[in-house]
Amino acid sequence: MEVTFEFDWAAALGSIPHLLPGIPYTLLISFGGLAIGFVIGIIFGLLRISPLHWLRLPAGLYIEVFRGTPVLVQVLFIFYGLPQLLGGPINALVAGIAAIAVNSGAYISEIVRGGVESIERGQREAGLSLGLSRTQAFRYIIWPQALRRMIPPLGNQAIISIKDTSLFSVIGVGELVRQGQVYIATTFTALEVYLMVALLYLAITWSLSLVLRTLERKGLVGQ
Amino acid sequence: MNHSNSNSSKPIVRMDKVNKYFGSLHVLQDIDLEIVPGEVVVIIGASGSGKSTLIRCVNGLEEFQQGHIEVDGNELLPHGKSGRALQTIRTEVGMVFQQFNLFPHLSVRDNVTLAPIKVRQLDRDRATEIANKLLERVGISDQADKYPSQLSGGQQQRVALARALAMEPRLMLFDEPTSALDPEMIGEVLDAMRELANEGMTMIIVTHEMGFAREVADRVIYIHGGQIVEQGSPLEVFDNPQNERTQNFLSRVLKH
Ligand SMILES: Nc1ncnc2c1ncn2[C@@H]1O[C@H](COP(=O)(O)OP(=O)(O)OP(=O)(O)O)[C@@H](O)[C@H]1O
Ligand SMILES: [Mg+2]
Numbered sequence: 261m262e263v264t265f266e267f268d269w270a271a272a273l274g275s276i277p278h279l280l281p282g283i284p285y286t287l288l289i290s291f292g293g294l295a296i297g298f299v300i301g302i303i304f305g306l307l308r309i310s311p312l313h314w315l316r317l318p319a320g321l322y323i324e325v326f327r328g329t330p331v332l333v334q335v336l337f338i339f340y341g342l343p344q345l346l347g348g349p350i351n352a353l354v355a356g357i358a359a360i361a362v363n364s365g366a367y368i369s370e371i372v373r374g375g376v377e378s379i380e381r382g383q384r385e386a387g388l389s390l391g392l393s394r395t396q397a398f399r400y401i402i403w404p405q406a407l408r409r410m411i412p413p414l415g416n417q418a419i420i421s422i423k424d425t426s427l428f429s430v431i432g433v434g435e436l437v438r439q440g441q442v443y444i445a446t447t448f449t450a451l452e453v454y455l456m457v458a459l460l461y462l463a464i465t466w467s468l469s470l471v472l473r474t475l476e477r478k479g480l481v482g483q
Numbered sequence: 484m485n486h487s488n489s490n491s492s493k494p495i496v497r498m499d500k501v502n503k504y505f506g507s508l509h510v511l512q513d514i515d516l517e518i519v520p521g522e523v524v525v526i527i528g529a530s531g532s533g534k535s536t537l538i539r540c541v542n543g544l545e546e547f548q549q550g551h552i553e554v555d556g557n558e559l560l561p562h563g564k565s566g567r568a569l570q571t572i573r574t575e576v577g578m579v580f581q582q583f584n585l586f587p588h589l590s591v592r593d594n595v596t597l598a599p600i601k602v603r604q605l606d607r608d609r610a611t612e613i614a615n616k617l618l619e620r621v622g623i624s625d626q627a628d629k630y631p632s633q634l635s636g637g638q639q640q641r642v643a644l645a646r647a648l649a650m651e652p653r654l655m656l657f658d659e660p661t662s663a664l665d666p667e668m669i670g671e672v673l674d675a676m677r678e679l680a681n682e683g684m685t686m687i688i689v690t691h692e693m694g695f696a697r698e699v700a701d702r703v704i705y706i707h708g709g710q711i712v713e714q715g716s717p718l719e720v721f722d723n724p725q726n727e728r729t730q731n732f733l734s735r736v737l738k739h
Pocket of ligand 1: 505508510528529530531532533534535536537
């Protein structure tokens, strides 16, 4: 079989202006969702390690449900399913942000729990023995240390969520993949365009890794 | 040793028939103990005998199931039902741990000022002034801006001592303060503790440093299986132990 295909550099480069408008959507869904997911993660992660059984239980349930189901199903449920309950349509962008929020929130809950539990018992005891209340010991001693340890896994989760937003082309948000599909429909240069789409994702995730590595080098992270 | 007749004053710590269990393990059995202000009490005993558990009950890091504990007029109740008294006791009782437990995310100085600022509500300038004085006293003043991980073990433990002293405690607890240290650093920590004892601080010390115990203790307590088996002056306990288990323990540890 002879390969007659030739890579069309002009088509690849020419697609970029048509793809760029997708980047703000991709970033907005990712980081908007992650910001809310972080808040959810702090709340549910802390509930998860509460000494009270009736607080731990619902938190555990939330985490299991949203880690155990695909983010694609979650966004379809929110975009197509919830309107039936609410009696009105949901904006696709809102649905995308909500899906990333509840999905990353479940994973971030576990990151928060792990971070807090990784702090040696002696830290809390030293705080308490100095007369700090339990809340003060948490706020001034445990949380700042836990947060540093959480940053690498949080960065990891951010990269996963950024990539997850590519699935949301199915609900028609104009993110990167969607822009690519629209453009390919008129030019039929799938190989070139999807390569460019992939490179743009790489550019986003690499920049994020770079920021994280810089933080780590400066000793603001980890230990 | 250094204190004029302190036995006449009212006890600062009183443990009354204290019993503690870890599950079915009876770790503290009917502990009765009174300590008067200025007294230096050294607790010795084999690993697992309940030394740490005993002193951790004094500042409520461990709950107990029966009996009662009074520290400077504040009462700790069984099952951790002590309420505000617990908080009061902890502000008045300092503790130094085997593993130092310094706060790694705070500078040496901030380790020392944290509790005075957050608990005693001192302003930062005043707290810093106190911290600088204490760090100088334990010989760390030139390291105040460093982080704990940049210090040697002996230096870290001296910072931990300064951190506890910054709350102006009326009683200090030490749980094997030199056991995690390289041998060449043990002396500097013991020196700082000796100085504190000479100034009249009330201290309860768990240690395996028998030479130090003999020198600074007003009273030595030997515990075995969660019970106080024998107590007395260092001379009595070290040189003329009455109980067979004390004799066995001492012959084992004093050999080296
Ligand atoms: N959190 C815990 N849960 C269950 N058992 C415990 C716990 N802490 C201590 N114990 C047990 O209680 C007993 C007394 O422990 P403790 O730490 O007071 O001994 P110790 O005299 O300080 O020993 P060491 O010299 O090794 O420090 C030991 O048998 C120990 O295994
Ligand atoms: Mg111990």
